[in-house]
Structures are given as structure tokens and as C-alpha cells.
Amino acid sequence: MSARFGLRHLALLAASTVGALTIAGTAAHADSDTDEKILLKGSTTASYFWDDSSGRAGDTGLPASGKPMQKQLAASPSWPLLTEGYVMYQGKKMPFFVGDRGPGAPSNRGIMLDLDAKTFADLTGGTFNPDTLGVDGVGGEGHIKVDYVITKWxxxxxxxxxxVAFSTGAWSERDENPAEPPKVLAEEKPSQEPAPQGGGRAVAAPAPEGEPQESGIVGGALMAGALAMAGGGMVLGGERLRTLVKR
Known part of the structure; x- marks a missing residue:
């Protein structure tokens, strides 16, 4: 076997490996595109409730969405039902979805989110009391300042x-003009690589006279193969490589 044939064989292996790595990289990038989008962010005062239709502690019945009372079910005075997002409080982050309407009158005073009692307990370090439907261990505190993020309307x-307050009636009107996502968190478009000085495209230098032109191609493939080996994409025994070169 000639040295040229051995190098050509190695070049084919390198090209195959680089192609496989390119496909894997493309798939990984596609997965990253599934990350949740931030549609709205802000801050407000949050209260808590637990309406299990038992009639206790001011219970007003089952949530308006028809879903049973549960952890992560929140009430909003104006957001559409089944809106999703999360709240942050003193370094803690908890998801929620809008399953009910409210607060009512308190929303006129800036209390714009009603968390479920179990989520409120997790955020504040308290304990949900199933007998009173309240939160123990927080000194009777029923309101906290939270940051909120909406990820799905x-x-x-x-x-x-x-x-906005429940009394505005915004909860009953269809909104055809949703808020624009925060610009500082908008997905950035990839910038183009600057063109080389002179405006031309880099080309390979011509091969010296008497040297086969394919050597440049083989050399490029060998470099790709070396990169693939460094990344763990191709493994060739040193003894096999030496044999190919000597033949």
C-alpha cells in the first residue's frame, strides 16, 4: 500500500468523524432553542389563599379554571386563566399557573397576585396548616413583595x-395586544464574522510544482482528523498510523 493511499484512507475517516460531530452539534443547538421565553416581568405584593370548597377561612368555592385547588395554583385579578410563570422571593423561585380570579378588593391596593398557601409557606419558610388553611410560623404575615416572570400566556x-385591579374588568376582555417581551432578554441574532482585510476570501496557496495537488486536501483532512481526535471523536492507534505512513 502506498503512502498516498494510506493518507487518503485517513482523510476519509477524518471527514466522516467531522461530519458526525457537526450533526451532533446541530442537534444540541436545536435542543437549546426549547428554553422557556420570558414574556413579562415585574414586581408586586402577593397574598395567599386556599379555596378547597370547604367553606372555611373565607373559602369562596372551587377555582374559576375548574381545576382543583392545588400547590402552584395562583389567582390573578387580570391575567388570562392558565397563564404560566414563576415568582422569586429572597432567593427562592417557585412556579405558578393562574387557576383563579383574584384578589378582588385588595387588588385596588396593589395586591396583584394571590399565591396558594403551600407555595406561600415554601417561600416564607412557614408551614401550611390544613385545619385553618393558613400558614403558620410567619408571625401572621399574609403579604410579601415578590418579583414575577410570565413564560406563557x-x-x-x-x-x-x-x-390591573379586578374592578377594571380587564379579566373579562380579550387582549389582542400583549406586552412586548423585555428587550434586554430578547434572543440575540448571531453576528456575522468580519471579512478578512482586502475583502477577499481566504484561499489555499497553490501546491509547489511537482507535488500532487491532492496533498493540500489531504493535509486539511488530517488537521480535521487531529481536531476530532482531540475531542474524542476518532481514535487511531499510533502503530496503525505509523504503518500507513511507511507503506
Whole structure:
């Protein structure tokens, strides 16, 4: 076997490996595109509730969404039902979805989110009391300042923007003009590589006279093969490589 044939064989292996790595990289990039989008962010005062239709502690019945009372079910005075997002409080982050309407009158005083009692307990370090439907261990505190992030709007009626009081009736109107996502968090477009000085495209230098032109191609493939080996994409025994070169 000639040295040229051995190098050509190695070049084919290197090209195959680089192709496989390119496909894997493309798939990984596609997975990263599935990350949740931030549609709205802000801050408000949050209260808590637990409406299990038992009639206790001011219970007003089952949530308006028809879903049973559960952890992560929150009430909003204006957002569409089944809107999704999360709240942050003193370094803690908890997800929620809008399953009910409210607060009512308190929303006139800036209390724009009603968390479920179990989520409120997790955020504040308290304990949910199933007998009283309240939160113990927080000194009777029923309101906290939270930051909120919306990641998905519900499809029904309701205001797709910063919350407003229940009394405005925004919860019953369809919003065809949702808030624009925060620009500072918008997905950036990849910038183009600057063109080389002179405006031309880099080309390979001509091969010296008497040297086969394919050597440049083989050399490029060998470099790709070396990169693939460094990344763990191709493994060739040193003894096999020496044999190919000597033949």
C-alpha cells in the first residue's frame, strides 16, 4: 500500500468523524432553542389563599379554571386563566399557573397576585396548616413583595400585560395586544464574522510544482482528523498510523 493511499484512507475517516460531530452539534443547538421565553416581568405584593370548597377561612368555592385547588395554583385579578410563570422571593423561585380570579378588593391596593398557601409557606419558610388553611410560623404575615416572570400566556380572556385591579374588568376582555417581551432578554441574532482585510476570501496557496495537488486536501483532512481526535471523536492507534505512513 502506498503512502498516498494510506493518507487518503485517513482523510476519509477524518471527514466522516467531522461530519458526525457537526450533526451532533446541530442537534444540541436545536435542543437549546426549547428554553422557556420570558414574556413579562415585574414586581408586586402577593397574598395567599386556599379555596378547597370547604367553606372555611373565607373559602369562596372551587377555582374559576375548574381545576382543583392545588400547590402552584395562583389567582390573578387580570391575567388570562392558565397563564404560566414563576415568582422569586429572597432567593427562592417557585412556579405558578393562574387557576383563579383574584384578589378582588385588595387588588385596588396593589395586591396583584394571590399565591396558594403551600407555595406561600415554601417561600416564607412557614408551614401550611390544613385545619385553618393558613400558614403558620410567619408571625401572621399574609403579604410579601415578590418579583414575577410570565413564560406563557393563557389563551382566553384577560390582560396580557402588567396586572390591573379586578374592578377594571380587564379579566373579562380579550387582549389582542400583549406586552412586548423585555428587550434586554430578547434572543440575540448571531453576528456575522468580519471579512478578512482586502475583502477577499481566504484561499489555499497553490501546491509547489511537482507535488500532487491532492496533498493540500489531504493535509486539511488530517488537521480535521487531529481536531476530532482531540475531542474524542476518532481514535487511531499510533502503530496503525505509523504503518500507513511507511507503506
Amino acid at each position: 393563557g389563551e382566553g380572556v384577560g390582560k396580557k400585560n402588567h396586572p
